[in-house]
Amino acid sequence: MAEPAITLDRITRRFGDRAAVDDVSLSLAEGRILALLGPSGGGKTTLLRLIAGLEAPDAGTLSIAGRPVAGPGLWMPVEQRGVALVFQDLALFPHMTALQNVAFGLKGATSDRRARALAWLDRVGLADLAHRHPHALSGGEQQRVALARALAPEPRVVLFDEPFSALDAHLRQSVRDDVARLLRDSGASAVIVTHDAQEAMGMVDALAILEGGRLIQMDTPQAVYDHPITATAARLLGPVNLLPGQAEGGAVETPFGRVASAQEGPVQIAVRPERLHLAQAGLAGHVAGCAFAGDCWIATVETTAGPLRVRVSGPTQGQVHLVAEPGAVRVLPG
Ligand SMILES: Nc1ncnc2c1ncn2[C@@H]1O[C@H](COP(=O)(O)OP(=O)(O)OP(=O)(O)O)[C@@H](O)[C@H]1O
Ligand SMILES: [Mg+2]
Known part of the structure; x- marks a missing residue:
């Protein structure tokens, strides 16, 4: 077994x-991609800076590729960690061309460095613009140069802090796809x-949810989406209905039936809009509003339990009944 990255x-x-x-x-694990998610101030950037070696921990031990790099009496500086950083402010060198920016961190003979830098610019679709300076590149092109520059030295670990946030929706998707592909290719x-x-x-x-500096949950995206362990984790991944509830004797009475609960006392009942459906019978309510959402509509249904958002296939109004898919109703800490 390889050491964890x-x-x-x-x-x-x-x-x-x-x-x-x-x-x-x-x-x-080696070759895996982890996303850090969490509310603002949750500690995401600090965690990234700790891994990079831009911050030192006050306690604990950090290892990269099985080698301890920070801990009590131990400190390995940034440049020895084999880690590349891609931050939101790309900080390309303005006086250097795209090619020079990418070649900058490479070791070896000049001609060899140039050839490798050009190969990386080609991989991000920018070979034609290799001799432009950053000011003559669009935001998306600069982002790609920054990506090529980060990956060209073939780092074992790459750290990104909101690398796509300055891009429009279309560019975001293509740069993100580039990143995923290049990371997979490079291992x-x-x-x-x-x-x-x-x-x-x-x-x-995998996703790791950080809240108030603590790691709340780390699992596959699907597991966190379907089985969030806190309301924060549930909300971070997408729209969710949250209702107050009371757990007694190992279960909670919810509007959709009894659900087992590991905890007692006040809880929250969570169910995603796409896992509620209109039916002939079930929780009664009336549609207070219905909003177009592209590939579906989201109805807001007023019920005795409170308002619930429900994904529906077309505009809906009047009296309805709601049912939840089996297993869709989750009990979270209150
Ligand atoms: N150098 C610093 N000095 C003092 N406090 C700091 C410093 N850096 C971060 N903090 C504090 O540590 C906490 C975590 O900050 P961090 O930047 O890691 O959050 P974040 O999850 O990246 O937030 P955001 O989503 O807003 O970028 C915040 O309360 C922040 O104010
Ligand atoms: Mg941050």
Whole structure:
């Protein structure tokens, strides 16, 4: 078994008396892509900077490719970690051409460096623009140069902090697809911080949810989507109905029937809009509004349990009944 690409063992980073990253342990297998998601201030950038070596942990041990790089009495600087960084502000060197930017971090003879840099620009579709300076490149082109520059030295680990956030929707998708393809081809492991869960879900092997510096959940995108363990995790991945509930004797009475609960007392009942359906019988309500959402419509149904959003196939009005798919109703901490 190969060593994990990245291992965090009880990592904490404090600023003053607040822990920006609080006792986080996780492990990312080689060649895998992990997205960090979470509310603003949750500690995502700090965690990335710890892995990179731009921050030192106050406690815990961090290893890259099985080698401890930070911990008690231990510190390996950025340039020795074999890690590449792609941040939101791309910071291409303005006085260098695209080609020079990509060749900058490469070792070897000049002609060889140029050839490898050109090959990388070709891979991101920019061989024709190799001799342009950054000011003469569009935002998306600059992003691609930054990507080529980060990947050209063939790092084992690539860290991205919201690399797509400055791009429009169309470019975002193509740059994101490039990133996923190039990472898969190179076999590098990656950690990507993003606010866009939809974007992350399609390109990563795992999601880690950080809230208040703590790792709340780490699992495959589908597992976090279907089985979030907190309301925050549920909301981060997409629209969800949340209702208050009360757990007693190992179960909660929900509008869609009794659901087993591991916890007692106040809880939240979560169900996604696409897992509720209109039916002949079930929870009664009336449609208060119905909004067009491209490939579907989202009806807001007023029920005795509160308003519920339901995905429907066309404009809907009047009295309706709702049922939930089996297993769709989740019980989360209150
Ligand atoms: N250098 C610093 N000095 C003091 N506090 C800091 C420093 N860097 C980060 N923090 C604090 O640590 C917490 C986590 O910040 P961090 O930048 O990691 O959050 P984030 O999850 O990246 O947020 P966002 O989604 O807004 O980028 C915040 O409360 C922030 O104010
Ligand atoms: Mg951040």
